[in-house]
Structures are given as C-alpha cells and as structure tokens.
Amino acid sequence: MNDVTNIILLALLIVLAVAFVALLLRSHSALLKQQQLAEDADNKAKELMTNAKREAENLKKEVEISLSDAKRKQRDEIEAEFKDERKELKDTEKRLAQREEQLDRKDDLLTRKEQSLDSKESNLQKKVDTINNREAELSKVEEKKHAELEHVAQLSTEDAKNILLTETREGLSFEMANMIRSVEEKANREADSKARNIISLAVQRLASESIAEQTVTVVALPDEGMKGRIIGREGRNIRTFEGLTGVDVIIDDTPEAVVLSGFDPIRREIARMTLEQLVKDGRIHPARIEELVAKNRREIDRKIREYGEAASFEVGAHTLHPDLMKIMGRLHFRTSYGQNVLDHSIEVANLAGLLAGELGENVALAKRAGFLHDIGKALDHEVEGSHVEIGTELARKYKENPVVINAIASHHNDTEPTSIIAVLVAAADALSSARPGARRESVENYIKRLQDLEAISNSYTGVKSAYALQAGREVRVMVQPDKLNDNQIIVLAHDIKDRIEKEMDYPGNIKVTVIRETRATDVAK
Secondary structure, eight states: OHHHHHHHHHHHHHHHHHHHHHHHHHHHHHHHHHHHHHHHHHHHHHHHHHHHHHHHHHHHHHHHHHHHHHHHHHHHHHHHHHHHHHHHHHHHHHHHHHHHHHHHHHHHHHHHHHHHHHHHHHHHHHHHHHHHHHHHHHHHHHHHHHHHHHHHHOOOHHHHHHHHHHHHHHHHHHHHHHHHHHHHHHHIIIIIHHHHHHHHHHHHHOOOOOOBOOSEEEEEOSSTHHHHHHHOGGGHHHHHHHHHHOOEEEOOSSTTEEEEEOSSHHHHHHHHHHHHHHHHHOOOSHHHHHHHHHHHHHHHHHHHHHHHHHHHHHHTOTTOOHHHHHHHHHGGGOEETTEEHHHHHHHHHHHHHHHHHHHTOOHHHHHHHHHHTTGGGGTTTTSSSOHHHHHHHHHHHTTOOHHHHHHHHHTTSSSOOOSHHHHHHHHHHHHHHHSTTSOOOOHHHHHHHHHHHHHHHHTSTTEEEEEEEGGGTEEEEEEOTTTOOHHHHHHHHHHHHHHHHHHOOOSSOOEEEEEEOOOOOOOOO
8 A cells, every 4th residue: 555655656756857847948948039039139129220320320411411502502592692782782882972973063063153153242242332322323313303393394293293193094094995995895796796696585485474473362251241250259260370370360441351461471372271261161260270271281282392393394304302392392482573483483494494505505404503593582481591592502402413503502693603504594583583574673672773873873073963764774874074084984884884783783784874965055145
C-alpha cells in the first residue's frame, strides 16, 4: 500500500517537475521573443528617427530656399519702388527749380514795374501840382473875368444862371414835346390800327347780354294782411326768420311787397326762396321757417355747384377742380356795379380766348385765366384781404398753372404781368367792364370821379380851368396862353395823363385835351 502511494506521489512529483520545466521553457521563450520584439521596435524607432531627421533637414532646406526667394523678390520690389520715388523726387525737384526760376523772373519784373510806377507816380504828382497851380491861376482869372462880365453886363452870376436855366428849360421843353409827339405818332401808326382791329374783332364775335341786378330783393305779397302774419305774434316769426337767414326784413308802406336786405347775396337768395314758399304755403311759424331755411340752404348749395359746373363747361375749363367750380358758382349771386360777376367772368374768358386766338397764344389757357380772374370775389365777404389776394391764394392752393396765377394777381396792376395772356386777361376785364350797358355806377362815385379829374387838371401851373366831359371819359384843360407855349401844353397833357393813371381807378379810357387859345379884340368906333 505504501509503495503504491509512493509511486503515485513520485509520479505526481515527476508530472509537476515536467510542468514546471515546461513552464520555465515557455517563460524563457516568451522572454526571448519579447527581447526580440523590443530590439525590432528599437531598430524601427531608430529608422523612423533617421527618416524624420532626413525629412526635417529637407523641409528646412526648402523653407530656407523659399524664404531666400521671397526676400530677393521683396528686395527687388522695394528697390523698384525706391527707384520710382527717386524718379518722382527728381521730377518734383526739377519742377520746383523751374517754378523758382519763374518766380525769380516775376519778382524781377515786379521790381522793375514798381520802380516804373514809382517814377510815374512821381511824374504824376508833379503834373498834379502843376495842374493845381494852373487851376488856381485859372480860378483867379475866372473870378476876374466874372467880375468884368458882371460889370459890363450889369448882371450878377445868380441872375445869369437863372436866365441860362430858363433858356435851357424852354429848349428842353421843345425837345421833350417833339420827342413825345414823334413817339406818340409812331406808336399810333404801328399799334393803334392793329389793336383796334383785334379788339373790334373780339368784341364783335362775343355776344353777351347785360343784366343789371339790385343789392336788395323785393318779394311780392298777395295782400296786405300777409305782412302781419310774417311779423307774427309779438314779432316772433320775423325774429326767427332774420336770425336763421341773417337778412333784414323791411316791412314799410310799400303796398303788397316786402324788401329783403342783406350783406351776403347768397343769404338774401335763401331768404327770398324761403319767404316766397312761406307766403305760398300760408303756414308761417318758427318751426316751419326753420325747416324751409334748412331745405333752401341745401337747394342753394346744389344750385351753386350746378352754376359753377355749367359756367366751367361753357368756357371749356373741364379740368377745373370741383371745389373751384363750386366757388365760381357762388359768383352767380354776386354783383359788381350792377354786373353779374359770374356772367362777367364768362365774358372775360371768352374775350381773352378771342384775343389770344388773334395773337396766336394758348386759347384754352387764356380762357381759363379769364374765367378765374375774379374768383376771389366769391369769398371776400368771408376772408380778409382783397379779391385779388384771395383769388391768387386759391389758385396757388389748387395748383393752377403759373400763368393763371399771375393773370389773377396782375389783372388790376397789383403785380407786373409775366406773360402775354396776363395782359390779355386785364384787357378783356377792362373791355367787359367798360362796354356800354355792362355796369352801373353810383351817383356818389360818378361825382367823385369827375371832381378828381378836374382837381388833378387844375393842380398844374398855368391851367385856367378844367372840365370833365362825356361822363368822365374826357377832360378838357384850358391854359393861360401867356404862361404856357404850344410845346409846353404837349408836356402838360402827358403829365396829366400819367397822374390820372397813377391816382385814379376808372373803367375804360380817359381822353386828356389841353387847349391854348390867344384872342385879340378891338372895337371900331
């Protein structure tokens, strides 16, 4: 039993010894392999290091070569720039040298001129001194001569001067009279015939009615009892009527009639329509009055627009702004010296168009300017300023043509006309106002115009008397023949004409006639 055990143990020991030897052999083999791998890695690393060093040296050489090329190229560029700059500097130095030489020459020239001027100044001073001495000597001689002349002529210097001035004035008066006469004759020859022809053609071709309107409105009543109903109990009806319409109701002894008086013609028209409807309806009380006034205001607004549109289309102003058409329609209810202003505007538009056609101007633009020339009169009761200023601002506001604006501003000579059309509009306005039957003038204005004509004529020296004739269309001036000669009366007529144009406002033309008459009377016995 023990032997078997020992054998087993011995076998185990042998196995273990063999395993241990095998393990040692494997460990030794691995160690040898590891050493071989380490040597191979070391050799590979050395080879890589060698290759890296070689490549680094090659790259370094390439960089050094490229840097050398770049430095050489940059040096060449810098040398080229320096070369160009040196060339420019040389050119600049050359130009500066040339300029310096020119300045030196100019300096020398100026120095010589200065010396010459000094020499001339010295010579001039000597001449001035000589002239002053001669003038002093001449003054003494002149004084001596004057004294001798005064002694010989027995006239003082002042008297001689007055005689000379009088003779000169008379000579100038003669020359002025001849000049005025020749200019007027030439202007009449060249302009009068053509102007008369153009104006006569325009007036003959225009057919327009003349309508005189009153500033008050009379409303007929069916009977006298209607006046009491209009007044109402304790005057409430008439107070309501006047308060709503802004028109005064005049109820007097006029049989079966009531007079409406108002500052605004549109208000007066509304009042007329309302009163006629109240009389026709018979129901007269404050509520009914208020209802009819509101209704007639709307009706008047509609009529105003219709009047404006109809007038605009009549004169060919189709592109007129609607607001301007409505404002023009208000002129249907406005009068000037008895002449309906809307009819007057249409007439001026047609006249201006005819005149423009005769002269070859823009007919449509002339008619538009003539139609709008008095548009300011539609608002002069409501807006401060003259109708010319108001009309000009309206035209500017609605961007009218500059020719139209200037025609409105200049048709009463408030500003200078800048176009032929503006002049034609002013002429057409004067023709429309001055033609027979167009306007009526109040007695006060008529008398004042005659008095002003005579006062202006009588204000001149040598005038004996002056008389206004033909309703102020002519003034005849009688002069004293011993104070004014034939040449001087021509100058006098021209002066009176200029002063009338500057100081007076009148339609049409005024003829100035100066009469100088010498009579010799004796009696045979």
